[in-house]
Amino acid sequence: MDIRKEYLEFFKSKGHEVISSMPLVPDDPTLMFTNAGMVQFKDIFTGAVPKPSNPTATSCQLCVRAGGKHNDLENVGYTARHHTLFEMLGNFSFGDYFKEDAIAYAWEFVTKNLAMPVDKLWVTIHDSDDEAFEIWQKHIDASRIKRFGDKDNFWSMGDTGPCGPCSEIFYDQGSEHFNTEEDYLGGEGDRFLEIWNLVFMQYEQTKNADGTITRSELPKPSIDTGMGLERVIAIKEGVYNNFDSSNFQPIIKKLESLAEKKIDESTIGSYRVIADHLRANSFMLSQGILFGNEGRPYVNRRIMRRAVRHGYLLGFRKPFMSKLYDTLCDILGSHYTELVEQKDYVKEQLTLEEERFFKTIESGMTLFNEELANTKEKFSGDIAFKLYDEKGFPLDLTQDMLRDKNLDVDVEKFDELMAAQKAKAKASWKGSGDAATDGDFKSLIEKYGENEFVGYTSITTKSKILAILDENFKEVNSLEKGSIGWVMLDKTPFYATSGGQTGDIGALEDEEHVAIIEATEKFHGINLSKVKVEHSNISAGEEVNAIVANRGEVAKHHSATHLLQSALKMVLGDTVSQAGSLNDASRLRFDFTYPKAMTTEQIDEVEDLVNSMIARGLKGEVEELPIEEAKKKGAIAMFGEKYGDTVRVVSFGDVSVEFCGGTHVRNALDIGSFYITKESGVSAGVRRIEAVCGLAAINYTKAIINEMTQVKAEVKNNDAIAGIKKLKDQVKDLKKELEDAQNSIQTPISEETIGDTKVVVDIVENGDIKKLVDDYKNGNEKVAILLIQPKGEKVMLVAGSKNTNVKAGDWIKAVAPIVGGGGGGRPDFAQAGGKDVSKVNEAKEAAINFVKENL
Numbered sequence: 001m002d003i004r005k006e007y008l009e010f011f012k013s014k015g016h017e018v019i020s021s022m023p024l025v026p027d028d029p030t031l032m033f034t035n036a037g038m039v040q041f042k043d044i045f046t047g048a049v050p051k052p053s054n055p056t057a058t059s060c061q062l063c064v065r066a067g068g069k070h071n072d073l074e075n076v077g078y079t080a081r082h083h084t085l086f087e088m089l090g091n092f093s094f095g096d097y098f099k100e101d102a103i104a105y106a107w108e109f110v111t112k113n114l115a116m117p118v119d120k121l122w123v124t125i126h127d128s129d130d131e132a133f134e135i136w137q138k139h140i141d142a143s144r145i146k147r148f149g150d151k152d153n154f155w156s157m158g159d160t161g162p163c164g165p166c167s168e169i170f171y172d173q174g175s176e177h178f179n180t181e182e183d184y185l186g187g188e189g190d191r192f193l194e195i196w197n198l199v200f201m202q203y204e205q206t207k208n209a210d211g212t213i214t215r216s217e218l219p220k221p222s223i224d225t226g227m228g229l230e231r232v233i234a235i236k237e238g239v240y241n242n243f244d245s246s247n248f249q250p251i252i253k254k255l256e257s258l259a260e261k262k263i264d265e266s267t268i269g270s271y272r273v274i275a276d277h278l279r280a281n282s283f284m285l286s287q288g289i290l291f292g293n294e295g296r297p298y299v300n301r302r303i304m305r306r307a308v309r310h311g312y313l314l315g316f317r318k319p320f321m322s323k324l325y326d327t328l329c330d331i332l333g334s335h336y337t338e339l340v341e342q343k344d345y346v347k348e349q350l351t352l353e354e355e356r357f358f359k360t361i362e363s364g365m366t367l368f369n370e371e372l373a374n375t376k377e378k379f380s381g382d383i384a385f386k387l388y389d390e391k392g393f394p395l396d397l398t399q400d401m402l403r404d405k406n407l408d409v410d411v412e413k414f415d416e417l418m419a420a421q422k423a424k425a426k427a428s429w430k431g432s433g434d435a436a437t438d439g440d441f442k443s444l445i446e447k448y449g450e451n452e453f454v455g456y457t458s459i460t461t462k463s464k465i466l467a468i469l470d471e472n473f474k475e476v477n478s479l480e481k482g483s484i485g486w487v488m489l490d491k492t493p494f495y496a497t498s499g500g501q502t503g504d505i506g507a508l509e510d511e512e513h514v515a516i517i518e519a520t521e522k523f524h525g526i527n528l529s530k531v532k533v534e535h536s537n538i539s540a541g542e543e544v545n546a547i548v549a550n551r552g553e554v555a556k557h558h559s560a561t562h563l564l565q566s567a568l569k570m571v572l573g574d575t576v577s578q579a580g581s582l583n584d585a586s587r588l589r590f591d592f593t594y595p596k597a598m599t600t601e602q603i604d605e606v607e608d609l610v611n612s613m614i615a616r617g618l619k620g621e622v623e624e625l626p627i628e629e630a631k632k633k634g635a636i637a638m639f640g641e642k643y644g645d646t647v648r649v650v651s652f653g654d655v656s657v658e659f660c661g662g663t664h665v666r667n668a669l670d671i672g673s674f675y676i677t678k679e680s681g682v683s684a685g686v687r688r689i690e691a692v693c694g695l696a697a698i699n700y701t702k703a704i705i706n707e708m709t710q711v712k713a714e715v716k717n718n719d720a721i722a723g724i725k726k727l728k729d730q731v732k733d734l735k736k737e738l739e740d741a742q743n744s745i746q747t748p749i750s751e752e753t754i755g756d757t758k759v760v761v762d763i764v765e766n767g768d769i770k771k772l773v774d775d776y777k778n779g780n781e782k783v784a785i786l787l788i789q790p791k792g793e794k795v796m797l798v799a800g801s802k803n804t805n806v807k808a809g810d811w812i813k814a815v816a817p818i819v820g821g822g823g824g825g826r827p828d829f830a831q832a833g834g835k836d837v838s839k840v841n842e843a844k845e846a847a848i849n850f851v852k853e854n855l
Contacts, residue, residue, distance in 0.1 A: 076276050090224070482532075
């Protein structure tokens with residue numbers, strides 16, 4: 001049975017709209033990852049936006065709990081049911097049906113569609129929920145309904161907002177399999193497995209000034225449910241551990257065929273960790289979450305490195321994760337097609353990250369084991385930090401390795417070192433960093449719905465100001481001269497920031513008013529423009545001319561970005577994928593996956609390809625297509641974006657076809673010239689190209705021409721290269737003359753012989769003392785030499801030794817501190833710098849004493 005399909009079709013038959021899984025990166029600044037099925041409906045539940053036309057929905061949502069508040073990482077591999085990534089089935093009612101139907105639907109699906117035996121099922125409710133108790137008795141005997149308190153059976157979104165009691169369905173896996181002291185309903189054991197949680201949102205919770213909480217009845221209560229797909233699959237297949245189900249076993253079996261150590265009691269944990277982490281890493285990569293040192297990419301890296309460490313325990317010394325990927329696609333690729341579509345790219349990224357970690361894991365394990373041998377109570381925080389900083393071991397990986405030893409890390413010391421090293425990854429992640437915006441958006445949607453964007457066909461239009469908001473997004477009737485706020489137009493030509501394209505700027509004009517549009521953004525589907533009032537007040541209800549000012553140059557850079565991506569794939573290979581972009585009127589920035597810096601030849605080839613595409617006059621075409629048809633056409637999708645059934649596809653001839661909601665030129669010729677101004681690294685495996693076109697390209701070339709004109713004037717030669725070469729030759733000749741002059745006036749250097757060794761210690765005013773030391777070493781069989789040279793306010797020291805007991809590095813270390821410096825080197829050659837010229841004579845005496853004591 002395809003339980004996912006069965007569930008969605010069941011609720012579709014009950015009138016629910018089937019909603020696809022939202023991206024793992026949520027549109028919510030308070031969350032690191034999408035961690036529950038209700039996340040994409042949060043604004044509906046909180047009342048930030050009105051309920052949709054169909055007030056019921058169902059989904060199978062990919063969720064990650066491996067960072068921030070919701071973090072199951074440390075439990076993965078050690079329990080039967082924890083995962084970093086899992087699928088949550090859910091059905092939702094937004095003020096439509098409530099407890100009666102929610103309970104009936106759940107019971108029908110579990111007992112009829114899933115055919116779970118009633119004598120294996122138990123139900124829990126909140127201890128105050130008599131209504132749920134009465135409803136449940138229509139389906140199950142009262143003796144199998146248990147009441148629990150707030151800890152187990154009450155849900156709230158926070159201190160404020162919708163909340164309510166829960167009812168959970170449990171499956172009894174049998175006392176013959178689980179019989180510890182915790183294996184009772186409500187205990188921590190695995191005998192009674194929670195499979196479905198029904199949340200009855202019936203209250204609005206408020207936190208008062210004195211800290212107390214009050215709850216009031218919601219006028220239209222709602223339903224939020226969640227059922228873990230992995231758990232249900234395990235139950236239906238008659239296994240007692242999720243990892244023993246068909247969701248994981250093919251991966252584990254494939255891994256066993258590759259590993260040196262086969263599955264037994266000591267290795268099964270490592271097998272399970274790798275199978276779980278492969279899923280999380282693969283889905284994150286397929287949605288554009290790369291590996292990095294902060295935020296979500298850092299979580300992805302932590303998960304990968306935990307998997308590689310367990311692979312190391314199984315005997316792997318080279319990348320192995322990508323060899324499991326095809327098996328994962330066999331399991332989940334038919335439903336989550338992005339896994340198959342991004343196969344080559346994901347495999348490449350997995351392998352690159354494994355290679356990075358395998359380079360340091362051997363020395364890291366050596367350091368770890370050395371410290372472990374000396375650890376009695378707590379593992380050193382200094383070593384844990386060194387493992388993190390130098391070997392790439394996240395703290396929780398070190399903690400994981402100590403788990404079997406029943407040892408803790410000195411986290412306080414680790415945190416102290418982390419705080420001191422400000423350049424490293426943040427110790428805790430608070431959210432995406434985006435500003436959370438509250439405002440009167442719900443009332444705007446209820447009054448006007450979403451406004452119409454007409455900017456694809458026109459950059460000027462006659463519009464009516466439907467509503468005005470102040471800087472805090474609160475609705476007002478008007479804005480005074482000099483003030484700043486936001487306007488909602490009935491028809492707007494202003495493009496709102498999205499897809500890497502910056503929002504439009506421009507103006508609102510009529511006979512009396514002029515207001516400057518400084519930015520355009522979308523809030524809950526409403527297109528709003530930020531306005532600064534230049535002249536007399538503007539008011540809601542007025543008609544204005546809306547004029548876009550920057551569209552042409554932005555469109556040129558956006559279209560050039562599409563051509564750039566195609567050129568990069570031609571030059572670097574099809575595994576190149578977009579990892580971010582920015583397009584405005586003056587530049588473009590394109591981040592893409594590639595493991596190393598591009599060569600000058602590759603950069604030139606990409607630039608030439610883009611300019612050839614422009615010169616060919618490729619026609620820009622825009623189509624609205626069913627998503628499957630767009631994919632068949634070869635359209636490139638942006639990672640992590642959620643697309644509807646119909647998508648907008650932008651094409652340029654036969655070289656570029658992409659999903660895109662942005663604005664573009666009608667013909668590539670309109671882009672003008674294209675120049676790459678910079679290629680650089682963003683993070684491991686991600687490169688960045690910055691480029692200009694259109695007017696920005698003209699300004700770029702004019703600046704270069706002006707700079708070249710100045711260079712020619714400075715070198716006094718119309719052939720700038722020849723002029724510079726001539727200057728370099730002159731500088732070289734002058735340096736040689738200066739060196740000869742210094743050597744000619746060089747004072748004699750004092751020498752003495754101690755035994756059969758020539759000893760030279762002196763202060764030298766002029767000349768190259770490094771060369772002097774080398775000359776003495778080359779001209780003598782046994783020599784120890786240390787020269788000191790004051791240069792302005794600094795001091796230079798150079799020492800050499802040949803066939804003597806004096807080690808130059810030790811000699812320098814003994815003398816340099818006297819002149820306020822430090823340095824070192826090899827036994828035969830060393831140098832140092834100092835900053836106290838007044839102590840050179842004292843340093844000379846110390847150098848003489850050292851050499852006499854050590855010869």
